[in-house]
Amino acid sequence: MPKPTTVFTCTACGATHKKWAGRCDACGQWNTIVEEAPLSQGPGRGLGAIKGRAIPLSNLQAHEAPPPRINAGIAELDRVLGGGLVPGSALLVGGDPGIGKSTLLLQAAAAFSNAGKHAIYISGEEASAQVRMRAHRLGLAEAPMRLGAETNLRDILTTLDAERPDVAVIDSIQTLWSDTVEAAPGSVSQVRASAHELVTFAKRRGVAVILVGHVTKEGQIAGPRVVEHMVDTVLYFEGERGHQFRILRSVKNRFGPAGEIGVFEMTGAGLAEVTNPSALFLSERGQPVAGSAVFAGIEGTRPVLTEVQALVAPSTLASPRRTVVGLDSGRVSTILAVLEARCGIPFAGLDVFLNVAGGMKVVEPAADLAIAAALLSAREDSALPADAVLFGEISLSGALRPVAQAENRLKEAQKLGFTQAILPDATKVEGNDNERGGMGFRRIADLTGFVGEVFGAG
Structure with a gap:
């Protein structure tokens, strides 16, 4: 052989x-x-040596009931999950150290148990006494959830098989070890084997399993990428340590929309839901100042208003600084190039600093117009109207292109008291093209027209 x-x-x-x-x-x-x-692939071991069973096939007209949901009672978490946990699903939650992953999932497990579900929380990083201390601090000591501390995968699966919970939280996948794999805990082989066993158990027993994953310095979940393909849902818990806001973002969801976000506020009593994130992100805005623009964005299915802040100052360096927080630095460089090439507004010899208030991260191209407005406002030391929101994509030719879900963006802005919107000329809205319900629209075709109309320069 x-x-x-x-x-x-x-x-x-x-x-x-x-x-x-x-x-x-x-x-x-x-x-x-x-x-x-x-x-x-020895004798009798190949795939062609032994015939398997025929799998059942069906057509696309088959009707199946939607999967049942387990609601946590935490509205922001249920929103990100697409309406609640699906029994038999596997979730992977990643985030920076100390961002609040364990706090969030401890609160979620307590909420599931308070809702009448059998929830088990197994910690591989902390002793049971440490988890109880956190539960007392969060006011969860009376929750009927079960708690364990173990890293041996075989013991964990045996316990879960005996208990048959509705929800099981494993914190974290990098601490588990399987005695069938000759490798250290946290290694690629151990993480892959542990994830495979837990996902298989979730599907076989109908248990919703939530796995916590560490992240690398690049922000990706540590370990083999195949783990993200195994699970049904991948969530990232984001935020800056200097801000109290935390964002739970869905990057993959087989049972709901990907890209959905839930917003939380870190308090002394744990994570509190933020039902109106737009009002929270704009709560500290005072009098109009140069370099500030309000962007009407879309995160998943939710419209969110955020403040884009810019500072432009003379540079003493041969290569001026470009510091960007919460935005795509490549996109910002492109906008600076378009402003110089199409509008004749140079930024050479100037340091540029850009930031999204509240620790929010904005990646959609619809923020181009708000970025350009903040940069121009800071450079010209001229404040934008305090009651105006902006959105629109900037092409390399300097034209302003319409973006999706304009109606939802405008409704959110109007709900928060904004009375005018600066948007691309081709944007389609319901009703009057220039005004609706007390909100006026300033339609602009290209970036040159925006500079001339808003800042009075060509």
């Missing part, structure tokens, strides 16, 4: 190699290639 040939697989992209190397030729990542033994 021929001896199976050892293969080497990249944990980042899945490419296979004949021998080990420090750098993957396919994706360029370092130290991601690990040794794997392939399945034996």
Whole structure:
């Protein structure tokens, strides 16, 4: 019988190699290639030697009831999950150290148990006494949830199989170890094996399993990317340590919309829901100041208003600084280039600082117009109208392009008291093209027209 040939697989992209190397030729990542033994293909062991059973097939007209949901009673969490937890689903929650992942999931487990569901919280990082101390601080000591502290995967699965909970929280996947894998806890092999066993258990027993994952310095969940493909939902818990706001963002969801966000505020009694994040992000705005623009954005299905702040100052450096927080730095560089090439407004010799208030991260192109307005307002030391919101995409030609869900953006702005909106000329809205319900529209075709109309310069 021929001896199976050892293969080497990249944990980042899945490419296979004949021998080990420090750098993957396919994706360029370092130290991601690990040794794997392939399945034996001896006599009678190949896929073609033994016939399997025929799988049942159906057409696309088959009608199935939507999956049932388990509501936590935490509206922001249920929103991100698409309406609640689905029994038998597997979730992966990632976030920076100390951002509040354990606090959020402890509160969620207590909420599930208070709603009459059997919830188990298993900690692999802290002792049971430490978790109880946090529960007392959060006012959750009376919750009927069950608590355990263990890292042995076999013991955890045996306990869950005996208890048959509705919800199980595992904190965290990097601390678990399986006695069938000869590797240290947290290694690629251990994380992959542990995740596979837990996801299989969730599907087989109908238990909703929530896994906590550590993140790398780049902000990605540590371990093999295949774990994110195994689970049904991937959530990221974001925020800045200097801000009290925390954002739970769905980047993958097989049972609901991806990109949905839930907003929380970190308080002394734990995480509190923020039902109106727009009002919270704009709560500290006072008199109009130069360099401030309000952007009407969309996060998932929710309209959110945020403040884009800019500061432009003379630079003493040969290469002026470009500091961007909460925005795509590449997008900002493109907008600066368009302002100089199409509008004749140079930023050479000037330091540029951009920030989104409240620790929010904005990635959609609809923020282009608000970014350009904040930059121009800071450069010209001229404040924008305090009652105006902006949104629109800027093309490389300087034209303003319409964006999706304009109606939802305008309704949110109007609800918060804004009376005018600066938007691309081709934007379609219901009713009158220039006014609706007391809100006026200033339609602008290109960036040059925006500079001339708003700042009185060509």
